[in-house]
Amino acid sequence: MALFQRRNRGFTLVELLVVIAIIGILVALLLPAVQAAREAARRMSCGNNLKQFGLALHNYHDTHKVFPPALLGSGRYDNAAYHAARGGVKNTTGWMLLAPFLELGTISDMYNFGVCSSMSSPYGHAVAGNDAINNGLYNSRVTILECPSSPGKGERRNEAGTNFYSMLNAYRTNYFFSTGVHTDYDRAWGNLAADIRRGVFGNDGAAGFQDILDGSSNVLAIGEAVGGAQWKTSSAYGPWGMTGSHTCCHGRIVQGITSTAILPPTDANWLLYARDWHINAPYQGRADRKTYAWVFGSKHSTGAQFTFADGSVHFLSQTMDYRTLALLAFLQDSNPITNLDL
Numbered sequence: 611m612a613l614f615q616r617r618n619r620g621f622t623l624v625e626l627l628v629v630i631a632i633i634g635i636l637v638a639l640l641l642p643a644v645q646a647a648r649e650a651a652r653r654m655s656c657g658n659n660l661k662q663f664g665l666a667l668h669n670y671h672d673t674h675k676v677f678p679p680a681l682l683g684s685g686r687y688d689n690a691a692y693h694a695a696r697g698g699v700k701n702t703t704g705w706m707l708l709a710p711f712l713e714l715g716t717i718s719d720m721y722n723f724g725v726c727s728s729m730s731s732p733y734g735h736a737v738a739g740n741d742a743i744n745n746g747l748y749n750s751r752v753t754i755l756e757c758p759s760s761p762g763k764g765e766r767r768n769e770a771g772t773n774f775y776s777m778l779n780a781y782r783t784n785y786f787f788s789t790g791v792h793t794d795y796d797r798a799w800g801n802l803a804a805d806i807r808r809g810v811f812g813n814d815g816a817a818g819f820q821d822i823l824d825g826s827s828n829v830l831a832i833g834e835a836v837g838g839a840q841w842k843t844s845s846a847y848g849p850w851g852m853t854g855s856h857t858c859c860h861g862r863i864v865q866g867i868t869s870t871a872i873l874p875p876t877d878a879n880w881l882l883y884a885r886d887w888h889i890n891a892p893y894q895g896r897a898d899r900k901t902y903a904w905v906f907g908s909k910h911s912t913g914a915q916f917t918f919a920d921g922s923v924h925f926l927s928q929t930m931d932y933r934t935l936a937l938l939a940f941l942q943d944s945n946p947i948t949n950l951d952l
Contacts, residue, residue, distance in 0.1 A: 657915055681703050761836075761909060768780070787810070791862060793860045934949055
């Protein structure tokens with residue numbers, strides 16, 4: 611009987627190249643879908659953060675019958691008598707006040723609200739104590755205050771104590787309190803009652819539900835903000851606990867100098883405001899086209915997510931009507947919102 615020996619035939623070089631090419635094509639086809647799925651998961655996680663903020667705000671309100679201030683004792687506010695009457699500059703943000711309602715009680719329990727979180731007082735006003743007691747607490751990374759899509763998450767910032775925005779090893783946040791047109795340079799929230807451009811939050815004060823005349827489902831509370839020197843005009847932007855940095859926690863929507871009336875939809879100034887102040891808008895005054903310091907924005911595609919005063923979370927497009935965005939930011943303008951699709 612003849613015996614035959616079978617020979618194992620391997621792949622030829624051409625066949626291997628074909629297989630490799632097919633794998634490459636499949637990877638190229640699947641990669642965008644994988645990236646999109648990852649971003650969808652990051653965006654969902656960010657939305658969950660914002661839902662937690664909404665719940666924390668409502669629990670805070672149940673306890674105190676008012677929302678927390680965006681900032682206590684702002685060193686940016688240039689009024690010596692005001693600070694002297696309140697024990698000095700403190701530079702403490704609403705995030706520290708919300709901490710117990712975000713399951714961060716260990717941090718807030720150790721915080722001394724009688725002294726400052728930063729020595730930053732650029733106008734030379736008296737500072738409450740020093741920042742040695744509280745500074746270490748602000749060195750704690752709090753991931754719920756970070757958007758997973760932000761390239762600056764986990765970044766720390768240092769500025770010398772003599773700097774206008776002094777800080778030490780400060781972690782950033784990716785979320786702003788909605789403060790209407792006002793910022794850390796402005797008067798106390800309670801002294802702006804006649805200004806219809808006032809937001810839910812402000813310096814040394816904030817609204818209660820009774821103050822939100824436009825309805826809590828029609829007013830912004832907290833929104834996203836991309837942090838980091840690569841994205842903002844101020845490199846000192848955004849530590850979560852406010853160690854004296856510029857635009858520590860204020861999200862601003864601008865409407866000129868008119869404080870008693872909302873400009874009509876046909877006013878040409880809306881286009882000018884939108885150019886610099888819309889969601890994700892690059893600041894026109896900068897050649898590098900970075901986003902201005904107080905502007906809401908995100909690294910999600912085409913817009914950013916917001917917690918409304920009723921606790922709901924919505925994605926707002928960067929191409930939405932800017933006047934509508936302003937009406938959402940102002941809590942007592944009494945103008946109807948007719949073209950918003952949430």
